[in-house]
Amino acid sequence: MSQKRFNKELLEFLERSPTAFHAVAALKSMLLDSDFIALSEEKHWQLVDGQGYFVTRNDSAIIAFRHNAKSMLGDGLRLTGAHTDSPSLKVKPSPEVQRQSYVQLGIEVYGGALFAPWFDRDLSLAGRVNYKSRGGELRSALIDFSEPIAVIPSLAIHLDRRVNDSRSINPQKELMPVLSLCKAGEKFDFNELLLQQVKKQRAHRSAQEILAHELYFYDTQAPSLVGLKKEFIASARLDNLLSCFLACKALISCKNHHASLLVCNDHEEVGSTSSSGAQGPFLKSVLVRLSHLCGDEPDLLSRIVAKSSLISIDNAHGVHPNYLEKHDDRHRPILNAGPVIKLNANQRYASNSHSVALFKSICDAVKVPHQSFVMRNDMACGSTIGPITSAETGINTIDVGVPTFAMHSIRELAGVKDAFNLSKIITSFYSR
Numbered sequence: 001m002s003q004k005r006f007n008k009e010l011l012e013f014l015e016r017s018p019t020a021f022h023a024v025a026a027l028k029s030m031l032l033d034s035d036f037i038a039l040s041e042e043k044h045w046q047l048v049d050g051q052g053y054f055v056t057r058n059d060s061a062i063i064a065f066r067h068n069a070k071s072m073l074g075d076g077l078r079l080t081g082a083h084t085d086s087p088s089l090k091v092k093p094s095p096e097v098q099r100q101s102y103v104q105l106g107i108e109v110y111g112g113a114l115f116a117p118w119f120d121r122d123l124s125l126a127g128r129v130n131y132k133s134r135g136g137e138l139r140s141a142l143i144d145f146s147e148p149i150a151v152i153p154s155l156a157i158h159l160d161r162r163v164n165d166s167r168s169i170n171p172q173k174e175l176m177p178v179l180s181l182c183k184a185g186e187k188f189d190f191n192e193l194l195l196q197q198v199k200k201q202r203a204h205r206s207a208q209e210i211l212a213h214e215l216y217f218y219d220t221q222a223p224s225l226v227g228l229k230k231e232f233i234a235s236a237r238l239d240n241l242l243s244c245f246l247a248c249k250a251l252i253s254c255k256n257h258h259a260s261l262l263v264c265n266d267h268e269e270v271g272s273t274s275s276s277g278a279q280g281p282f283l284k285s286v287l288v289r290l291s292h293l294c295g296d297e298p299d300l301l302s303r304i305v306a307k308s309s310l311i312s313i314d315n316a317h318g319v320h321p322n323y324l325e326k327h328d329d330r331h332r333p334i335l336n337a338g339p340v341i342k343l344n345a346n347q348r349y350a351s352n353s354h355s356v357a358l359f360k361s362i363c364d365a366v367k368v369p370h371q372s373f374v375m376r377n378d379m380a381c382g383s384t385i386g387p388i389t390s391a392e393t394g395i396n397t398i399d400v401g402v403p404t405f406a407m408h409s410i411r412e413l414a415g416v417k418d419a420f421n422l423s424k425i426i427t428s429f430y431s432r
Contacts, residue, residue, distance in 0.1 A: 003420040006249070007233065010419060011223040013245045014235045018126040018218040020060040020084035020266050021142050023241055027062050027248050027264065028054065034252040036064060041285070047293055050257040055286065058266065059128060059140070060084055061276035063286050064251055065261035066430075069294045072259035076307025077287075078430050079261045079395065080250070081278070081385050082243035082314065083268035086236070087111035087408045088216040089118065089175060091125070096190050103179045103188045105150070107171075110216065111269030115169040117410040118217075122148035123177055127215035129194050133206040141204045143197050148220050150177035177217060219410045231336060231416055238404055238412040240268070243313035246419045250426035260430040261286075268314075268385050278385035284392060302394075309358060310397040311429060312350060312386030313422070315414070316340035316373050318403030331374045333403040336415030338369035339422040342384075342399040348375075350386035355398035359425075366428050368421045371403070 013030075017023035032038070036052035039045055047053060047067040054064035061084065088110045095105040109115075126144035133139055152175060157163055169175070182188055191210040198207045223235030233242075244264045251262050263286075267277035274280050291301040316339075319332035333340045341356055342349040363370045375381040390397035402422055405413040 001249075001253070003417065006420045006423065007225070007416055009249075010242065010245050011225075011233070011235065014223045014237060014241055017237065017241055018124070018144060019088075019128075019216050020086075021128045021214075022126060022144065023084045023237075023244060024056055024060055024062045024264070025142060027064070027244060028056065030248055030252065031064055036252075045289060045293070052251075057282050058274075058276040059142075060266040061264060061282055063261065063263045063283065064248065065286075065290070066251070066254070066257055066259065067290070067293075068257050068259040071257070072290065072304055073294050074307075075258065076304050076309070077259050077261055077290075077395075078432070079263065079308060079310040080247040080426055080429070081263045081265065081310060081312045081389055082247055083240045083266065083278070083385055084244060084264050085111070085266050085269050086239060086241070087113035087269055088218065089113070089177070091127075091213065091215040091217070093212075096188055097176065098182055098188055101181050101184070103182050104176045105179060105190065107175055107177065107217065109171050109175070112408055114406070114409045115171060115175060117406075118175060119152050119154045121151065121410060122220045123150040123152070123217045124148055124220045125150065125215055125217055127213060129198055129210060129215070130212040131195070131198060131204070131207045132209045132211055134208045135206065138211070139204070139207070141198045141201060141207070143194070143201075143215075145197065146220075150179050150217060152177050221411065225416060226413075233414045233416055233419070234411055236411055238402075238414050239315040239407050240313075242315065242402060242414060242419050246423040247313055247426055250423050250430055253423075253427050254430035256431050258430065258432070259290075263389075265385055272385060272388050278388040279392065283389065287393065305394045308395045309355065309429075310386070310389060310393075310395045311359065311426065312384050312389065312397055312399045313426070314384040314386070314399065314401045315404040315407060315412075316342055316401040317407060318405055320405060326376070326379070328374050328376050331372050333371040333373050335403050335405070335413070336417040337403070338363070338371050339400050339418060339425065340371045340373045340403050342373050342401060344375065344381050346381070347387050348381040348383040349399035350384075350390040350397035351399050352396070355396050359398050359400060362425050362428050362432070366424050368425055
């Protein structure tokens with residue numbers, strides 16, 4: 001696949017994935033189109049060597065793999081990991097606010113979002129809705145309003161003359177989106193709005209009562225290529241849907257049938273402690289099931305884990321030309337200059353000399369450059385699913401990612417070469 005086609009498909013994937021739920025639905029579609037077979041956690045698995053499979057949890061996390069019992073016993077698993085969630089504004093359970101003739105919705109900040117970029121954007125709303133049908137069944141549906149339905153207006157500079165000197169944003173008070181005007185005495189019913197949206201879908205026309213929802217605002221501006229030479233990708237949710245996409249494409253593209261696996265967890269941005277998060281049991285339960293299909297020796301999973309390797313993929317901080325002092329002098333990743341190996345002495349990243357050597361050897365084999373990132377000693381370091389997954393499973397792990405600007409903004413920036421090149425590396429890793 002060419003870089004141009006890869007990036008076109010990446011932009012399309014990002015646009016149809018406004019939430020973690022929609023991202024998993026898009027990944028499922030990719031896998032089904034490539035003859036992977038859906039599995040259920042509730043049922044017994046009978047797997048065929050060489051076949052691709054996937055299983056989901058909570059509609060927001062997914063594990064896909066190519067099964068090969070002989071390969072897994074002899075060489076272990078080749079795993080990659082990413083996460084499906086991104087910082088956002090989540091609608092509260094009872095969100096309706098009506099004041100001064102305006103309809104607004106109360107929100108809760110999800111993850112470590114940059115607040116300022118959310119102002120004056122054309123916002124829409126998407127996520128999962130749970131409802132009761134006319135027959136009394138409990139069901140769920142994914143919804144996406146698609147069109148701009150809300151905005152968070154800035155306060156005019158005339159009413160805050162010091163806004164450009166020093167400003168802090170109160171998320172409880174200042175991040176409440178405006179949806180519409182209402183007449184005096186008019187009552188806005190958010191659940192009724194959701195019910196009508198759900199019933200637009202043929203499969204959910206029996207919906208009768210909204211019981212719960214997990215809904216997130218998002219920017220409707222489409223992903224695009226920007227720059228004089230179109231050398232950058234601008235989009236929401238590059239962290240970390242870009243990694244989910246490239247790893248899934250690599251799993252689909254690898255030509256031979258080694259035992260290979262991709263896990264895309266939810267809730268990384270809020271600590272990973274959930275049933276579908278990296279600190280939950282999802283991956284471990286799949287590994288246990290796969291090991292049982294290889295034999296019944298009590299130490300079998302431990303032996304497989306000892307031979308396995310994991311590449312944790314999450315975006316890295318590219319050096320910002322306006323803020324050079326925020327990076328260590330010798331570790332300043334450049335966009336479009338290759339994927340970034342992330343290291344931290346205090347185990348905020350899981351990389352060690354063994355896993356770094358393996359990754360660099362693959363980069364050399366496919367002729368892709370690589371870079372390194374280490375946080376300054378006087379700044380706190382972020383983390384990823386890498387250390388958590390490694391600690392939970394015992395699998396040797398490296399943390400890598402595509403260099404990015406504006407991480408956790410409503411619109412982030414990456415290079416057009418980097419995701420494509422990292423996908424080549426992961427394809428080779430799966431195929432070794």
